[in-house]
Amino acid sequence: MLDLPTDLPADLVPFAWLIGVWEGTGVIDYEASGHRFSGEFAHRVSFSHDGGDYLNYSATAWLLGDDPDAPREPLVAEMGFWRLSRPSTDADPGPGLLPAIAEPAPRTAEDVEVLRNAEGGFDIEVSLVHADGVSELYLGQIRGPRIDIATDAVVRTAGAKNYAAATRMYGLVENHLLWAWDIAALGTELSSHASARLARAD
Numbered sequence: 001m002l003d004l005p006t007d008l009p010a011d012l013v014p015f016a017w018l019i020g021v022w023e024g025t026g027v028i029d030y031e032a033s034g035h036r037f038s039g040e041f042a043h044r045v046s047f048s049h050d051g052g053d054y055l056n057y058s059a060t061a062w063l064l065g066d067d068p069d070a071p072r073e074p075l076v077a078e079m080g081f082w083r084l085s086r087p088s089t090d091a092d093p094g095p096g097l098l099p100a101i102a103e104p105a106p107r108t109a110e111d112v113e114v115l116r117n118a119e120g121g122f123d124i125e126v127s128l129v130h131a132d133g134v135s136e137l138y139l140g141q142i143r144g145p146r147i148d149i150a151t152d153a154v155v156r157t158a159g160a161k162n163y164a165a166a167t168r169m170y171g172l173v174e175n176h177l178l179w180a181w182d183i184a185a186l187g188t189e190l191s192s193h194a195s196a197r198l199a200r201a202d
Contacts, residue, residue: 008049009049009051009052009053009107010053010106010107010108010109010111010112011053011054011083011084011086011107011112012049012053012054012055013109013112014084014112014121014122014142015047015055015082015142017145017172018047018055018082018147018170018172018177019047019048019049019055020046020047020200020201020202021044021045021046021200021201021202022044022045022046022047022177022198022199022200022201023042023043023044023045023198023199023201024042024043024176024177024196024197024198024199025040025041025042025043025064025196025197026040026041026043026061026179026194026195026196026197027039027040027041027194027195027196028040028041028075028193028194029192029193029194030183030185030188030191030192030193030194031188031191032185032186032187032188033186033187033188039063039064040063040064041061041062041063041064041075041194041196042061042062042064042072043059043060043061043196043198044059044060044061044201045057045058045059045177045198046058046059047082053083053084053107054081054082054083055081055082055083056079056081057078057079057080057081057082057126057128058078058079058080059076059077059078059079060074060076060077060078061074061075061076062074062075063075076130076131076132077130077131078128078129078130078131079128079129080126080127080128080129081126081127082124082125082126083124083125083126084112084115084122084123084124084125085115085122085123085124085125085139086115089102090102091103091104091105092104117141119141119143120143121141121142121143121144122141122142122143123139123140123141124139124140124141124142124147124149125137125138125139126138126139126140126149132160132161133156133157133159133160134154134155134156134157134160134163135154135155135156136151136153136154136155136166137151137152137153137154138150138151138152138166138168139152145171145172145173146169146170146171146172147168147169147170147171148167148168148169149167149168149169150165150166150167150168151165151166151167154166161185161186162185162186162187163183163184163185163186164184164185165183165184165190166181166182166183166184166190166193167181167182167190168180168181168182175199175200176197176198176199177197177198177199177200178195178196178197178198179195179196179198180192180194180195181193181194181195
């Protein structure tokens, strides 16, 4: 049974360990189009909530060079929403600005418990938008202090670079957020791309 914090919506309890700001460094190692991309980057990730049944997410990263006084070279800026996968009901608003047509009842820990999957985790949906014209829908699961997600859909603007699929893994290890991101991009099949170790900053 879930231990429900009094200040957190029931649907966010499985994500409780993620909430906060995380900062640290990581490494890039990816080969595509005859070029090997490698280097160290700084990374800042924020998971927050505003009372809804989803997490707000934002992340930025920039390349670390030899000169600490040189201008930062941005690598990624992305934002989105993380939520448990559950059917919407008449008590949920949307789509668009449409209000709910049924009186919403407060969701409880018991309501969340029935969403557990056969592996003992919870199915999740993650929607991300990148500043470079790529949008991703990830599906996967959160199981204790580990998250595994894979793209179900990728949408690119006409000017965006080729980016076809991705997987991400997040885990809480010794109070640090560790993650790994594999991508299929620039004509290369899905393979390891970047990983990082982040400490809680806020």
